[in-house]
Amino acid sequence: MRSREAAQRVRHDLGKYVHLEARWLGEDALEADYRDALRTDLLRTRRGPEGDVDCVTVWAGLRPSVEGFDTREVDHLVGSLGARMHSLDLLGMVALRALAHDAYTLGEACRRLAEQAED
Numbered sequence: 001m002r003s004r005e006a007a008q009r010v011r012h013d014l015g016k017y018v019h020l021e022a023r024w025l026g027e028d029a030l031e032a033d034y035r036d037a038l039r040t041d042l043l044r045t046r047r048g049p050e051g052d053v054d055c056v057t058v059w060a061g062l063r064p065s066v067e068g069f070d071t072r073e074v075d076h077l078v079g080s081l082g083a084r085m086h087s088l089d090l091l092g093m094v095a096l097r098a099l100a101h102d103a104y105t106l107g108e109a110c111r112r113l114a115e116q117a118e119d
Contacts, residue, residue: 006065007117010074014062015110017045018055018081022100034096035088041103042085055106056082069116077106 021037046053053061059078063071081102084091091099 003066003068004117006062007069007114010059010062010066011110011114013046014055014058014074015107015114017058018042018110019100019103019107022103025100031093031096034093034100035091038085038088038096038099038103042081042088042099054082054085055103056085066113069113071113073109074106074113077102077109081106 018041021040022034025033025037041055043054044052045055045058056078059074063075081099084095084099088096088099
């Protein structure tokens, strides 16, 4: 896969779907709404006939194709999200909102990574 195509795939396959549901939550959303959205976004980032794939596994599959790009921000955010995503049922509202914010930030980092391929 060419570098530009690989970077665009990171933007789409990880960046778009890691925050797809949580982006629609309003200020009045309940903890349960955050948990459900984050469970989908982080634990079911890729869904298909072969089953669900979490964001850490999606990144692990895509990362070799973008070798040579600056992936430090994406690496850091995926690691941070991965360390917390299996604890959703234990997190309170402040931590859930922080997790949603980090998922959004990961999406933006994926966009910036794709922009590197345009330069």
